[in-house]
Amino acid sequence: MNAAPNKPKKPCDGHSVAVIVTDPQLGVLIGDISDGRGASGVGGHVTDDFADFDEAAHGEVREETGLIVTSLRPLFEEPVWRSNPCKRGDGPFGLGHFWQLYVAEVEGCLTPDRGSFHNVRWVSKTQLQELAQRTLQRVRNELTDEEWASKPGLTFSWVRWLVEADLIEMAEPELQEIEEFMLTDETNRPNTARESTR
Template sequence: MAPTHQPEHRSKRCDGHSVGVLITDDHGRILIGDRTDGAGVAPVAGHIYDAHSGPRSAAIDEVREETGLTVTRLTFITSGWRANRCRRGDGPDGPGHTWYLYRARTAGQLRLAPDSYRAMWWADPAELRTLAARTVGYARGNLSDTEWAQAPGIEPVWVLWLHKADLDALPLGSKNLDDVEETLPHCLPTQAIDLTSVADDTGRAS
């Protein structure tokens, strides 16, 4: 059960509340980005009560700030407590966040926030499954931190959310999900190794 603590409005500390937004297009793809802090590949997300009045306003604002896109439709999917650590430190209820997950359609020109993402692109279900498999491998110790930084999978906290949002796109078994979930209390995002010198010929926004 999620904590019932009422958040304070603070700017630089973790408020214990996060919003995540699955931005989709007409082809069934989801907008994802390679995070600069080394956490992995993820859709848009951010804290809520540091600069926003609530989950819905945070979702709209974070999409604009992180991608330059304007939300034209926003649909609530689910919410729940997750044990993912925060680079700002623990929130008022300790490690973890109460998450609010949305699906969005957008308009405008993609313009990523370079302090948040190294690149952003539209991923189809096949790519999401490949990235999720890499995360499972990382959770099981089959990838080193350097290998993860060079070619990350989905940020661990996002694996279950993507699974819940679309079971057909990410049909992971319970053992795979459990292995990834067990990493959340121990996986603290840190600044990724510098890969800016590596040429990117994928056609992704950067």
């Protein structure tokens, strides 16, 4: 999903996981990314600390939520390429990542990593759909920066993942609007000027 601010800066490796954490009673686990880009599930780069996609999925869930994966189901037979921007800059294959998307069930006590998330909560499919529509409104410039900041929708990249998992519905032209906007969105690109002042 995102790198916690207290982690050392690493280059993009071009390989990422996205993990949709689910519970039969509670719904889907999401949290607002700490830099204000919106709400997402768990995710991260693969080769920072892990040997492969499956190990990264287990590790990122544990690191970002404190929960232990008990069931992990990949949604793609093989990792798929997606041309999505990265806060670290372009990786070895250019703009984008090879992704594996998972649905996971978990156990344990929820202890979110504050560097990754705030406002972590379980939501229903209806609530996910409302957040996706809010993201579309953002893309269409129907929300001000202040309105988005006070109540963000989903991050641009996570709308497609939740459609792929059949948890929300969105027409392909609308998905394309979001994908195209994501490519021009500066909030998901390195800001060297800002980082050099830290």
